[in-house]
Amino acid sequence: MVSRIQPKLHSIEAINAAILESASTGLENAFTLPASAYTSAEYFEYELETIFKQEWLCIAHVSQIPKLGNYLSLDVLGEPVMVVRAKDNVVRVLSRVCPHRAMDIMPQGFGYDERGKVRGFMCPYHSWTFDLSGQLKGAPAMQKTCDFSLKDHSLIEFRSEIWEGFIFMTFNSEAEPVATQLADLHTQISPWNMASMDIVAELEWDLDVNWKNMIENWMEPYHHMGIHVKTLQTMMPATGCWTDEYHPHYTRAHLPYRQSLIDSIKEAEAKGEHYGTFPPIPNLPEAYRYEWTVHVGYPDYLMLTGPNCALWYRMLPISAEKIHLVTTILVTKEAQAHPDFEQHLAEETQALKDFHCEDIEVCTAVQRGFNSIAFQHGRMSYLEKPVYQIQCYLADRIRATGNVPAVFLEALA
Incomplete structure (x- = not known):
C-alpha cells in the first residue's frame, strides 16, 4: 500500500506559498488551506499582525450601549x-x-460587570478617576510629582467607526474607512436598517477551533446536506444555494428557501398572517423575503440577514485553536411590541442554539482532524465557493503585507 501521508507545512513561508498557489488556480482546481494554517501558533501570531491588527474588527452593536454612561x-x-x-x-x-x-x-475579579452604566471610571489600584471620554479627572497624592498634568494621562482611545449600527475598531491608524470598504455591502443590507434594530438575545461560547475553521463553516451551505440535514437542509437545500462573485472586503452567500416553504409563506400572507415567529421586516425587496443571506466582512464581521430578523456573531480569536464567540439575534422594535414576542424569542433562540450546536460539533471534530498526520489538505465542491473566496482574501493579505514567498516573486518577475 502506498502511503498518502505527507509532512505538515510548518513555516510561514510554506503556508503562504500553499495559499497563494491554490488561490491562483480557480475553485475547480483549488485545494483547501494546509492543515498547519489552522494549528500553527507561529502562523496565528503572523495572522494577528498582518490581518487582525490591520483590519477593522466588529466588536459591538449600538443597542448594547443605548444610553449615556453605558459601557461594554x-x-x-x-x-x-x-x-x-x-x-x-x-x-x-x-x-x-x-x-x-x-x-x-475594570477587572471582573474586582466585582466589575462586563457591561453596565456608570458616571465615570475609577482605577481600583490607586483611585485615579476618569470621565466617560477617558480624560483623567483625579489623581490622589500626585501634587509633589514634577510636571504632572491630568491632561497628559488620559486613557488611550482606539480608532472606531459606526457602520449600519455596528461598532468597529482598528489598531491601524491608516486603515481605509469601514464605510468605504463595505460600500457595496451597504447597498445590499441597508433594507434591514440594523442601526434601529436591537440585540434581544446573546449566547456565548468558548470553542477549541481556529478562527478560519469557524468562518468557513459559517459561510458554506454544502454542509446543510450533512450535519444540518434535519434542520437547515429542510428549509434551504444546499444545492439551491449560491454565492456572489469575489469582493476584496467581504463574501456573500444566498440560501434560498425550499419552494414548498415559499408557497406556505405566500399562503399565510394571502390570509393577512405571517409565517413563523417574528413578523417580517417591512419593505424588504422580494428576493430577500424568501432566503437567508450570509455575509462575512473580512476578517470578522459575521452577519446573517433573514426575512424577520438578523443574526450577528462576534468572533474573537484567542489562540491558534481557540476563539470566543457570541451569537446574537437582532429584531425590529415592532417585533418586540408583538404580544407574543417572548414566545417568539424563546423559539428563535432555541433554533439558533440547535443548529449552532451542530456546527460546534463538526468544527471541533474538524479541528482535531487538522492535527492528524493523515490530513494535509483537501479538495472543494462548487458549493464551497465561499471557502475558496476566503482563501482568495488571505492571498490578498499576503500580497498586501509583502510576505510573498520567493518562488512567487520569481514567477512574477
Whole structure:
C-alpha cells in the first residue's frame, strides 16, 4: 500500500506559498488551506499582525450601549478595551489600562460587570478617576510629582467607526474607512436598517477551533446536506444555494428557501398572517423575503440577514485553536411590541442554539482532524465557493503585507 501521508507545512513561508498557489488556480482546481494554517501558533501570531491588527474588527452593536454612561468591556486580541457611550452621545473605544501603573481599571475579579452604566471610571489600584471620554479627572497624592498634568494621562482611545449600527475598531491608524470598504455591502443590507434594530438575545461560547475553521463553516451551505440535514437542509437545500462573485472586503452567500416553504409563506400572507415567529421586516425587496443571506466582512464581521430578523456573531480569536464567540439575534422594535414576542424569542433562540450546536460539533471534530498526520489538505465542491473566496482574501493579505514567498516573486518577475 502506498502511503498518502505527507509532512505538515510548518513555516510561514510554506503556508503562504500553499495559499497563494491554490488561490491562483480557480475553485475547480483549488485545494483547501494546509492543515498547519489552522494549528500553527507561529502562523496565528503572523495572522494577528498582518490581518487582525490591520483590519477593522466588529466588536459591538449600538443597542448594547443605548444610553449615556453605558459601557461594554471586552478583550480584543488580548487588549483590554471598553466601548462607552460618552458625552454628546459619542461612542468611544477606550483602553482599560490605567496610564499610571498599567492596572486594568475594570477587572471582573474586582466585582466589575462586563457591561453596565456608570458616571465615570475609577482605577481600583490607586483611585485615579476618569470621565466617560477617558480624560483623567483625579489623581490622589500626585501634587509633589514634577510636571504632572491630568491632561497628559488620559486613557488611550482606539480608532472606531459606526457602520449600519455596528461598532468597529482598528489598531491601524491608516486603515481605509469601514464605510468605504463595505460600500457595496451597504447597498445590499441597508433594507434591514440594523442601526434601529436591537440585540434581544446573546449566547456565548468558548470553542477549541481556529478562527478560519469557524468562518468557513459559517459561510458554506454544502454542509446543510450533512450535519444540518434535519434542520437547515429542510428549509434551504444546499444545492439551491449560491454565492456572489469575489469582493476584496467581504463574501456573500444566498440560501434560498425550499419552494414548498415559499408557497406556505405566500399562503399565510394571502390570509393577512405571517409565517413563523417574528413578523417580517417591512419593505424588504422580494428576493430577500424568501432566503437567508450570509455575509462575512473580512476578517470578522459575521452577519446573517433573514426575512424577520438578523443574526450577528462576534468572533474573537484567542489562540491558534481557540476563539470566543457570541451569537446574537437582532429584531425590529415592532417585533418586540408583538404580544407574543417572548414566545417568539424563546423559539428563535432555541433554533439558533440547535443548529449552532451542530456546527460546534463538526468544527471541533474538524479541528482535531487538522492535527492528524493523515490530513494535509483537501479538495472543494462548487458549493464551497465561499471557502475558496476566503482563501482568495488571505492571498490578498499576503500580497498586501509583502510576505510573498520567493518562488512567487520569481514567477512574477
